[in-house]
Amino acid sequence: MGVTTAETYAEFAxxxxxxxxxxxxxxxxxxxxxxxxxxxxxxxxxxxxxxxxLFGVVRLLGGPVDDPAAxxxxxxxxxxxxxxxxxxxxxxxxxxGRCAVLLPVLLRLPQPLALLExxxxxxxxxxxxxxxxxxxxxxxxxxxxxxxxxxxxxxxPDRLPEVVWRAGLDLNPLRVTDSDDVAWxxxxxxxxxxxxxxxxxxxxxxxxxxxxxxxxxxxxxDLPALVAQAPAGATLVIFHTSVLYQVPDDRxxxxxxxxxxxxxxxxxxxxxxxxxxxxxPPAPDDTLHNVxxxxxxxxxxxxxxxxxxxxxxx
Numbered sequence: 581m582g583v584t585t586a587e588t589y590a591e592f593a594x595x596x597x598x599x600x601x602x603x604x605x606x607x608x609x610x611x612x613x614x615x616x617x618x619x620x621x622x623x624x625x626x627x628x629x630x631x632x633x634l635f636g637v638v639r640l641l642g643g644p645v646d647d648p649a650a651x652x653x654x655x656x657x658x659x660x661x662x663x664x665x666x667x668x669x670x671x672x673x674x675x676x677g678r679c680a681v682l683l684p685v686l687l688r689l690p691q692p693l694a695l696l697e698x699x700x701x702x703x704x705x706x707x708x709x710x711x712x713x714x715x716x717x718x719x720x721x722x723x724x725x726x727x728x729x730x731x732x733x734x735x736x737p738d739r740l741p742e743v744v745w746r747a748g749l750d751l752n753p754l755r756v757t758d759s760d761d762v763a764w765x766x767x768x769x770x771x772x773x774x775x776x777x778x779x780x781x782x783x784x785x786x787x788x789x790x791x792x793x794x795x796x797x798x799x800x801x802d803l804p805a806l807v808a809q810a811p812a813g814a815t816l817v818i819f820h821t822s823v824l825y826q827v828p829d830d831r832x833x834x835x836x837x838x839x840x841x842x843x844x845x846x847x848x849x850x851x852x853x854x855x856x857x858x859x860x861p862p863a864p865d866d867t868l869h870n871v872x873x874x875x876x877x878x879x880x881x882x883x884x885x886x887x888x889x890x891x892x893x894x
Contacts, residue, residue, distance in 0.1 A: 585618045585629055592631040595868040596884065601770040603646050604635060610648035617652065620659050627826060628666040632673065632768065637665040640767035670826060672754060673768045674701035675776065676783040677886035678821045678849065679708040680715075680729035683737050684889070685847050685874050686817065692742040694814040694844075696806060698799050698835075699823030700748025702756050702765060703792035704783045709743045711783070724786050725779040733880065733891030744814050746792045749806055753794040756784040776885065799827065800834045807842050816844025822870065822884060824854045840876075848873045849882060864890045 583591075593608035608631055611617050621629040634655075635645055641661060643654040655662060686693060686708060695706050712721030714728045715736035754761035762784060769776045795806055803818075810816045818839060824832050836856070839846050848855045849870045852863075857878050863869040869881040872889065879893040 582626070585621050586612045588612075588629065589631055595866065596631075597770075598867065600867075601772055603771045604631070607635065607645055607648050607651060610652070614652060617655060620655065620663075624663055624666050630671065632671045633666060633669065634662075636671065636764070636768040637662055637669065639771075640665070640764060645771055669764065670752065671768060672699075672701040672750070672752070672765070673822070674704045674754070674765055674780075675885050676704045676707070676711060676725060676779055677727045677729075677776070678705055678882075679711055680713055680727040680731075680886040681849060681872055681880070681882040681889045682819065682821075682847060683708055683713060683741070684731070684734060684891070685872065685879065686741045687737050687739065688874070689817060689845055690815045692744040692814045694745035694810040694816045695743055695747070696810065696816065696818045697746075697748045698803065698818060698820040699826075700750045700753065700792070700794060702754040702761065702784070703746070703748045703787055703794050704756075704780075705819075705821060706746035706748060706792045707743075707783065707786055709740045710786050713737070725782040727779070727886060729886055730888040731891070732889070745811050747806055747809065748792055748794045749797050749799060749803060750794065751796065751798065753796055755794075756787045757791075798831075799823075800831060800838055803835075803838065804842065807844075810844070816842075817847060818842065818844060819847040819849070821849040822851070824848075824850050845875055861892045864888075 589608045589612035593605045597605035597608055638655060639645055641658060644650040697705050711724040712726045714726055715731045718736040720737060721740055754765065756762060765780060766777060849872050851870055852860060855873065857871065860871065860878060863881050869883060871878050872880040872882050880889050880891040882889045
């Protein structure tokens with residue numbers, strides 16, 4: 581038996597929003613106990629019932645999320661408008677902060693790099709060389725937003741990577757020069773996270789000044805052709821962060837088989853169980869952590885927005 585809608589929202593409240601977004605934690609707990617909202621959500625595909633998507637759509641349409649009762653009234657009254665948005669959109673959270681957990685892995689690879697992001701959204705994860713970072717007392721970089729990461733278990737990076745090519749693949753690539761696309765990216769940022777909203781603005785300006793090569797396509801059918809465009813003389817890195825949980829099991833398996841046949845390296849940052857691994861050490865705590873892996877070898881735990889990374893590999 582699958583996970584119920586109530587369980588999905590209760591888990592989101594406890595493991596993702598708790599300690600990170602009091603507004604979403606309170607709202608998720610309310611939705612978890614609301615049979616009327618459950619009935620509405622069950623009219624859309626299961627993959628489209630997730631909290632981040634529903635909350636983002638309501639925010640995009642101007643609805644309230646800070647008051648559960650007002651949220652319920654809005655959702656019920658505007659369901660005819662909300663439902664098609666749920667069906668037609670995806671949680672394309674394009675969080676530049678995730679570059680802070682990519683950086684320690686990227687620097688282990690021969691430079692320069694050719695970066696290819698699967699599930700790239702607007703491509704803001706393709707600029708790890710253009711951002712600044714703070715790992716404890718260590719500060720790197722002089723441009724872009726400052727990405728802060730609580731890094732343990734490994735020495736903090738002391739330099740930025742050299743990137744000579746950047747490309748992205750997405751079923752629905754977003755453009756930072758399109759106001760509607762930027763509005764959706766903004767709606768996906770959690771209510772209290774003004775630092776992430778400011779980070780989005782700064783990162784979007786970097787991408788707009790030097791747009792990445794974004795392709796509309798499928799992660800299996802269209803990946804080999806994009807890989808073939810990577811320049812010779814650079815280390816190809818195929819990476820994806822919090823993407824594969826949205827991919828149906830059969831396509832996810834096909835991607836796993838395909839990516840092992842492609843040149844270069846692969847970095848995955850996904851929730852446990854999404855990418856197959858053997859035994860993993862315990863996560864730092866009960867909040868949701870992703871597994872950071874290089875070429876199928878797990879290296880570290882990381883929080884979803886890149887705010888913390890706990891290295892466990894030798």
